[in-house]
Amino acid sequence: MNNGIDLTRETSVGMPQGYDPSAPILSCVNLNKSYVASRPVLHNLNISLTGGKIVGLLGPNGCGKSTLLKLVSGILVPDSGTIEVCGVPQSEATNSLISFLPERTYFNSWMRVDQLIEYFSDFFADFDEAMARKMLSDLSIDTSAKLKTLSKGNKEKVQLVLVMSRRAKLYLLDEPIGGVDPAARDYILSTIIGSYNPEAAVIITTHLIHDIEPVLDEFAFMGFGGRILLSGMADEVRAEQGKTLDELFREVFRC
Amino acid sequence: MAWSFTSRAPVYMQIVSRIRADILGGVYQPDQQIPAVRQLALTAGVNPNTMQRAFAVLEAEQLFITRGTIGRFITTDTEVLARAREVMRRETVARLVEEAAAVGISPEELIEGIRAYERESAADTGEASQETTTQ
Numbered sequence: 001m002n003n004g005i006d007l008t009r010e011t012s013v014g015m016p017q018g019y020d021p022s023a024p025i026l027s028c029v030n031l032n033k034s035y036v037a038s039r040p041v042l043h044n045l046n047i048s049l050t051g052g053k054i055v056g057l058l059g060p061n062g063c064g065k066s067t068l069l070k071l072v073s074g075i076l077v078p079d080s081g082t083i084e085v086c087g088v089p090q091s092e093a094t095n096s097l098i099s100f101l102p103e104r105t106y107f108n109s110w111m112r113v114d115q116l117i118e119y120f121s122d123f124f125a126d127f128d129e130a131m132a133r134k135m136l137s138d139l140s141i142d143t144s145a146k147l148k149t150l151s152k153g154n155k156e157k158v159q160l161v162l163v164m165s166r167r168a169k170l171y172l173l174d175e176p177i178g179g180v181d182p183a184a185r186d187y188i189l190s191t192i193i194g195s196y197n198p199e200a201a202v203i204i205t206t207h208l209i210h211d212i213e214p215v216l217d218e219f220a221f222m223g224f225g226g227r228i229l230l231s232g233m234a235d236e237v238r239a240e241q242g243k244t245l246d247e248l249f250r251e252v253f254r255c
Numbered sequence: 256m257a258w259s260f261t262s263r264a265p266v267y268m269q270i271v272s273r274i275r276a277d278i279l280g281g282v283y284q285p286d287q288q289i290p291a292v293r294q295l296a297l298t299a300g301v302n303p304n305t306m307q308r309a310f311a312v313l314e315a316e317q318l319f320i321t322r323g324t325i326g327r328f329i330t331t332d333t334e335v336l337a338r339a340r341e342v343m344r345r346e347t348v349a350r351l352v353e354e355a356a357a358v359g360i361s362p363e364e365l366i367e368g369i370r371a372y373e374r375e376s377a378a379d380t381g382e383a384s385q386e387t388t389t390q
């Protein structure tokens with residue numbers, strides 16, 4: 001399935017100050033975050049992520065996956081530690097490098113899909129309107145419809161289309177396929193593959209490990225307290241342990 | 256529609272097996288051009304790096320040959336194709352024998368079963384063609 005996405009477009013113009021194409025796409029050093037002082041959500045977390053990678057961030061509910069994505073996107077502020085995206089310290093400047101799909105939709109429900117497209121065009125210089133419209137039409141979504149008239153799954157599709165239609169350096173996708181039907185799931189995964197770009201990285205959190213397994217380069221299992229318990233290449237798990245990632249997950253996180 | 260990856264083997268090896276089978280099964284003809292890595296990755300629903308890895312194996316087996324900048328093609332070398340066929344034959348036999356053993360069927364029974372199956376299906380097609388001629 002080819003979504004007709006132009007992947008060759010030059011993306012290095014208009015980058016924020018401090019942008020370094022040779023720096024890791026994402027670098028987190030000694031990251032700490034807690035909502036209640038006695039219970040750290042992330043404890044001294046270190047991450048370094050290079051371009052051209054699709055990474056699955058996998059872990060049980062409440063382990064800190066969403067918290068990490070919110071910290072990287074700047075919605076939350078860490079208690080301590082540093083976050084850099086392409087060498088640029090986390091700040092307003094990194095917003096132009098990161099395309100974030102939060103776990104919940106944040107759009108105003110009275111808005112029409114067309115208005116959302118305009119909204120994204122205004123906010124993000126790297127937004128590709130033609131690509132968004134093509135994808136929405138592939139998914140049979142009426143762009144003149146108000147968001148509140150769409151089903152939950154279709155709302156999620158709209159949001160994902162908008163997020164993936166940016167030519168960002170770092171895509172943070174929090175549960176991108178959780179609420180959509182299996183056919184749309186295939187389309188969305190192929191969109192993620194199609195957006196693959198050697199200069200960009202994608203982090204996906206999900207519980208649907210089986211569905212995303214073929215799409216991943218690398219995986220990280222996150223346990224409680226935001227500890228990375230296990231990480232590596234998805235295919236190495238199969239080669240070395242004779243298990244799928246899904247099976248390994250069930251083993252590591254057995255209740 | 257994405258390809259399905261049901262076994263526990265690494266995804267890139269499952270892709271290699273599938274493409275090898277497609278070559279021997281005539282889905283891809285000798286000298287036919289192979290789609291680009293990204294294109295086939297999208298079709299299969301896998302990461303382009305995974306597809307790249309599968310391509311590297313197929314190139315090492317010389318089933319894929321690269322012609323300068325034009326692209327990758329299926330080999331026309333009959334020796335290479337015969338070797339690939341031999342690999343597939345061994346894999347198929349191994350799978351069959353293992354599956355049979357798991358339910359207590361011995362290799363001898365399996366061989367006898369295959370012969371019987373062939374006789375039956377030959378008889379079936381014989382009857383079928385007779386019917387068409389009498390009509």
